[in-house]
């Protein structure tokens with residue numbers, strides 16, 4: 001996706017209740033990791049339900065350029081023949097991660113443990129995002145930043161180490177991407193690599209490493225944290241990975257169903273890993289009717305079908321320690337808060353400033369142009385809901401700033417506000433949720 005491509009404007013307007021049963025695409029975090037661990041394993045990995053969005057496809061291409069054999073065998077079905085830990089080959093061209101922070105940062109970790117040099121690049125949004133948080137620990141492990149743009153930003157030339165050093169690393173920011181990059185580099189290190197996080201972040205890398213045969217321990221550290229110890233140089237064996245539906249994508253039809261009167265929707269097979277369900281916890285506190293049925297587990301990950309019905313919501317205070325479990329869901333939570341009765345306070349949102357856009361500013365602007373009072377105070381966002389006094393006015397055009405989640409959140413708002421809501425550019429939705437518009441229309445939404 002290029003920032004110079006033609007814009008794709010779109011608008012959503014209020015219509016009949018949303019009803020029906022849908023399965024949103026596969027989880028983005030798990031999809032990236034399945035391709036990367038498949039490439040670092042010996043033998044064949046088969047993946048079903050892979051998210052075929054632009055972000056994940058960029059990671060698949062990077063794995064091919066680094067020497068793995070990545071083949072699409074059917075819709076959402078992929079096979080990866082890996083090269084083994086430390087076995088990447090020098091890539092013949094730049095690894096272009098487009099809009100994807102996860103792909104870029106995790107592959108930096110994997111490359112850091114191999115004696116190859118790779119060039120990492122991305123689109124205008126990714127070129128603005130911080131990479132020092134990844135490069136700092138990787139350099140401590142023996143990788144070399146040969147060249148980088150100002151402030152250690154993309155494009156970055158990274159030379160990996162033949163025998164990276166196992167380190168003990170306390171992550172300075174709550175980031176699953178930083179944790180995962182260190183663990184992926186640590187795979188090639190002789191000895192134990194330890195990551196300590198003061199707030200637990202999504203643990204898909206840890207779960208999938210165990211699924212592929214690595215030895216690691218995860219123990220609590222402090223009131224909200226964890227200490228992860230990985231034994232280096234395992235022989236990872238190709239595995240079967242079944243990717244559940246992405247809770248971060250499910251968030252959009254879920255919130256839409258809560259806001260459009262009369263709605264009753266079932267979202268199938270949604271991943272319910274507790275480190276991803278902060279939005280569901282919060283919405284339930286706000287009075288949402290979200291029922292999880294038929295809970296089950298595969299590859300260490302929990303999933304369930306979610307039945308969601310229109311609900312009257314009330315404002316709540318969301319504590320900062322919940323942020324890692326719902327970090328990508330704040331824009332759509334802010335939309336839900338706009339329809340709630342009373343004030344919603346979301347605390348500790350600093351990390352939102354370094355996503356595909358400055359999501360704190362972009363979310364506040366989304367609400368403001370649609371007539372909803374909102375304030376940013378330090379790292380907190382305060383939304384004055386209009387519930388009980390009607391619906392948010394809508395009628396605005398939202399600047400999406402190359403950010404898929406801002407685009408989808410704005411369109412969800414338009415489904416329930418008084419007047420339609422437009423977005424300047426819906427093209428980036430394809431990075432994480434291909435088929436979003438069709439899925440929403442299938443439930444009865446008026447988006448076009």
Ligand SMILES: O=C(O)C1=C[C@@H](OP(=O)(O)O)[C@@H](O)[C@H](O)C1
Pocket residue numbers: 028029030102174175176177178180202327328351
């Ligand atoms: O590890 C992952 O798959 C992700 C981690 C989060 O980023 P941070 O690690 O920067 O918090 C999240 O925002 C992103 O969408 C996916």
Ligand SMILES: C=C(OP(=O)(O)O)C(=O)O
Pocket residue numbers: 055099100101102103328355356405432
């Ligand atoms: C932040 C996100 O992704 P990434 O960091 O992979 O670009 C996201 O999908 O909301």
